[in-house]
Amino acid sequence: MFVCRFCHAPLRTTFVDLGMSPLCQTHIAPDQLHEMEPFYPLHAYVCDRCFLVQLQEFVAPDAIFSQYAYFSSYSTSWVEHSRRYVEMAIARFGLDRNSKVMEIASNDGYLLQHFVERAIPVLGIEPAANVAAAAIAKGVPTTVRFFGRDTADDLVREHGRPDLLLGNNVLAHVPDVNDFVAGMKQLLAPRGVITMEFPHLQRLMAENQFDTIYHEHFSYFSFVVAEKIFAHHGLTIFDVDELPTHGGSLRIYARHAENGGLPVGGSVGALRQAESDDGFLTLDRYRGFGEQAKATKRKLLAFLVDAKQRGKRIVGYGAPGKGNTLLNYCGIRTDFIDFTVDANTYKQGKFTPGTRIPILAPDRIRDARPDYVLILPWNLKDEIARTVGYIREWGGRFVVPIPEVQVL
């Protein structure tokens, strides 16, 4: 039996069991096609005591994140989202060239580059050396390491304390959430602000986003649980935004509990109440999700079987982590999908983990003239439907699998 990574209570209650799945970033090279692949249980639990939804840690983060295939800058809408965030943060927190901004999991500098343009000093903290190298090449100072209490101590000594400390889509990836949040507490300047964005569990459940559950995402946060974890480490969440990104995210704003200069806004109590009204503080609320995932799978398979019976050609768009969960859980291989495409050249020429679907360059869709393009990163469906809109020339249609199968 394993225990909650926040409160250490034994984990007994299943949130959803998605069977066995390979790690989502282990794309298969052609010379590996005849080899075995490790599969791990993709079984999420909810803690009976604190309601943190979580996966067991099967693979150490340095095996997952030291060479990472995900470059944030490949998504133009995500880069634009980040640019708007930077404008907001500079105005709201009065940042200037005397300030210091640090980002945890700064990836390829997709966000910090906008601070650099405004001559505001930055430091990126990124564990994947190949991704950090891309950031450094575009002029974003980046240190290659994982974040936690030890790194926080080093950073205080080497770089001082940040006025703004941010991390987007990293909290879920942290195996030791206590060490991570305690590290932020240690690092932050006395009057500093933390912002973090992460997918919102309430939206994941409301919109059947079971495919966002994969081994790299150790935890899935409601607002009430995030608030509890931050409070435990002496940090107060004083504002929260609900964002449309990644299928519905929260952006929390936190500060030292001792810093009364930033009063807690009405958004905090309102969201806490909304989640409480929605049952997020009762175990029963979490028990029905497995059935939702099964129903979504049946609808997608029914569509694919019917399309193939009618002789239609289907290709995929994207090879994201969520695509790996969806394809493996639903058992979708080249029997349904001829190939998928991805703008990330690191993935092109490889095969999707487990399901072994070829990953090609995006322009191959034009040659193949498929009847349907299944959009795997459905959070980017508008951007993709615009970029690949030319499939309309031959009557091609887009298919979005989540929250339930929809033909556009």
Ligand SMILES: [Zn+2]
């Ligand atoms: Zn717990």
